[in-house]
Amino acid sequence: MRVFVTGASGWIGSAVVPELIGAGHQVVGLARSDASADALAAAGAEVHRGSLDDLDALREAAAASDGVIHLAFKHDIAFTGDFQGASDADRRAIDAFGEVLAGSDRPLVIASGTLGLSPGHVATEKDTAAAGSPRAANAEAALGLAVGGVRSSVVRLSPTVHGDGDKGFLASLVSIARDKGVSGYIGDGANRWTAVHRLDAATLFRLAVEKAPAGSVLHGVAEEGVPLRAIAEAIGRHLGLPVVPVAPEDAAGHFTWMADFLALDSPASNTLTRELLGWRPTHPGLIADLDAGHYFDGS
Template sequence: MRIFIAGGSGAVGSRLVPLLVAAGHEVTGTARSEAGAARIAAAGGRGVIMDGTDPASIRLTVLEAKPDVLVHQLTALSGSFDFKRFDETFAVTNRMRTLGTDALIAAAKEAGTGRIVVQGYTGWTNEHAGAAVKTEADPIDPNPVPAARNTLAAIAHAERAAVAAGGLALRFGNFYGPGQSLGEGGEMLESVRKGKVPIVGSGAGVWSFCHIDDAVAATVAAITQGDAGVYNIVDDEPAPVTEWLPALANAVGAKRPMRVPAWVARLLIGDFGVAWMTTARGSSNAKAKAELGWTPKYASWREGFRTGLTAS
């Protein structure tokens, strides 16, 4: 098959390219720079430059590739971000999830593409009330913290557009593993190692994790399996901050995290950060396992934190 990966030099895309090439597919991957395109070419794909916020650039690139399958992995994330100014940090990515998604889907339709897979997210986006673990049938948060309102709307837009076009939206949990912020040498892991990530307030916020290799495997599965719809791509064990953060600290040889009152933390990470740490809800992967034929290699973050943070 001819497979087009929008964001072929990114966290998931860069790992997808060599796997799909090895499976015999003709892969075109997009990048924002010559260096990124060169990395795609080195992995066996065809690297092309595309502006993920420019509909004209997107249309021309997709039509030239004439893909059988289009995989949307576009983001513009790099380095740290400010929890108090969350939407500002995600501004370009939000354009890629709205304008970019619409342009990709329109171009795919024009090119006769038969299958579309779009990257989504699950975690703080769940409603912060009710059951501790949510399914795809549960609503997203109807009352998001103002600092993240635009970002949630952009994620929801990409999901709706994908499903309306007969495609699949993969809601990835919080990434960890090689090359990630929560991976060896990554910013978040180093902060944990240095004791800079405390348990905030109750620490009752439930997180769902996804090792980067499991995100890639789920995307490969979605290229050929599953009906149109939304799928949570997370491990088997959603867990509150009070469980996973001390375990992570222990796994990397750090001291047990301190606990700070929510009102103190709010000064540094704002209402959004406090909500994520205290009232977030996790996600179930039952649908993805049943309908995509996918099972996470790292069934629990417990194993993943011990063995999956370094290069694989």
């Protein structure tokens, strides 16, 4: 297959590209900068210059491909307060892909998330996200393309997609612990986060573009729920810091922008995904990955 990948030089995309190439696929990656273009070329991918806002460039690349994996998201503006703007750009890209792929039965795989899907309960692929979430609405729009002849699927990723080089939630927790001099967790720390290794997530995206049926919801979840206290204990152990509870009313002051996320209890299952696609996560779990030490290099 000739697969067009947005976000191809990002944290997950840079693992998806070699996964696809290793399986014999031809990859075309979206690049908005020279650095991204160079990284894609070095990985063996064809470069398609453009950005998430360049809808004509997205349509052109999708039209010339056998399938699309859409990973790009404007995290830069989302994390500075304009999540709606980032979601709107994401929706425009999904709609553009839907226009080009309509009636072709070609695959469109997009990324979403499990965090907050079914608070306090183990969410399954059959659960729907709460109304009002812009990104969840985008996922539903992508799934809706199936009735128009697009083999669309959604991969709901764990909030913790970990691995060497991670600069996301887990790396941010390590940074906060260093700054505060303690490794904290909220309340009793029993609330759970799902987790998946970046390389296992890449395999799932490959399987999805290859064979996920139209309208599939997939869970990029290797571990159903890792207690936040266990994560804090691993960080404290490696940094030589005390592990302490943080009262819920003090969480915003301690964890800043991460506080609301860290307070969620959001476990999720991968049973249906494994049964549907034969996906078998094989890489280290979250605590084992922390214990590998790369999150603490330079400490």
